[in-house]
């Protein structure tokens with residue numbers, strides 16, 4: 176037998192076969208997830224897909240219908256929330272209105288019977304982390320929405336929990352502030368080195384902040400991976416359509432082909448280059464996933480031919496809709512490329528498009 180030399184690191188959170196049904200409706204299908212130590216892990220999916228329910232099962236607010244939750248390797252499925260080494264941050268930040276900012280944060284430590292001097296020191300550090308040390312004497316109603324959210328975050332991390340769960344915490348903030356807070360939250364998470372589990376329905380937010388993302392749809396985890404994995408190598412039609420913009424073409428896996436790089440048949444057009452994301456049966460009805468920015472468009476050469484239907488200037492790029500065999504394929508061209516390679520492009524022109532086979536993934540329909 177070989178000697179094992181790898182160090183075993185216990186995941187921060189393990190979810191094993193967890194599911195939840197509400198009166199016969201399966202809100203979360205049995206699923207497995209591993210969330211690593213110090214990871215910024217996002218759960219991303221549309222409203223109603225089961226994100227909050229999954230979070231509530233991790234925290235212990237909700238009893239799973241099946242499965243187990245492990246924290247740091249220990250089964251906590253039957254452990255009450257207050258005895259789980261985690262904290263939560265909600266969209267409604269629920270600060271005590273009659274307490275100062277400082278007291279709101281230190282309160283968490285008083286409850287845990289941390290000696291006063293140490294508690295004061297740690298509360299001050301937590302306020303420094305969220306850049307509010309100078310506002311400790313204010314009351315919550317003397318703060319902006321973004322500042323209140325920072326206080327809530329200071330309170331969530333001050334006791335040094337292993338895991339902090341954040342359920343759409345930026346939902347109430349305006350777009351500009353949201354953007355700033357995304358970078359800030361990521362910075363704070365790195366600084367404190369606590370595992371964050373972050374729930375959002377906003378794909379851009381998830382891409383910006385996460386080390387890894389679990390994409391959920393209708394109670395099912397569709398894919399888990401880093402932002403680039405999820406974006407560049409979507410495994411399902413749902414993931415491709417939900418994250419970023421994607422052409423989803425109904426195709427057929429050709430008969431008599433072998434290997435992954437078989438391409439797929441678009442009816443009335445021919446074989447399009449592409450790679451099978453999984454081993455699909457031949458003649459299988461499938462979807463070809465092709466990002467608009469992966470398409471190369473020229474006036475001549477080989478490739479599929481299409482007619483320009485619309486041309487839209489968006490500053491950094493142009494969006495071009497091409498009519499191809501009765502369908503529309505969206506192409507996005509960096510402005511520089513459009514000016515250099517396609518000067519004077521007009522509606523009604525014929526273009527040839529191509530892409531690398533590995534940029535078009537073929538998944539089950």
Ligand SMILES: Nc1ncnc2c1ncn2[C@@H]1O[C@H](COP(=O)(O)OP(=O)(O)O)[C@@H](O)[C@H]1O
Pocket residue numbers: 197202220221222223224225226227228229
């Ligand atoms: N306490 C509950 N009782 C009955 N149905 C619920 C309950 N909580 C959530 N659901 C249902 O479970 C599904 C998932 O809800 P939720 O986890 O809140 O989704 P998300 O957070 O992704 O928006 C929805 O269909 C919702 O109506």
Ligand SMILES: [Mg+2]
Pocket residue numbers: 226227228
């Ligand atoms: Mg929710």
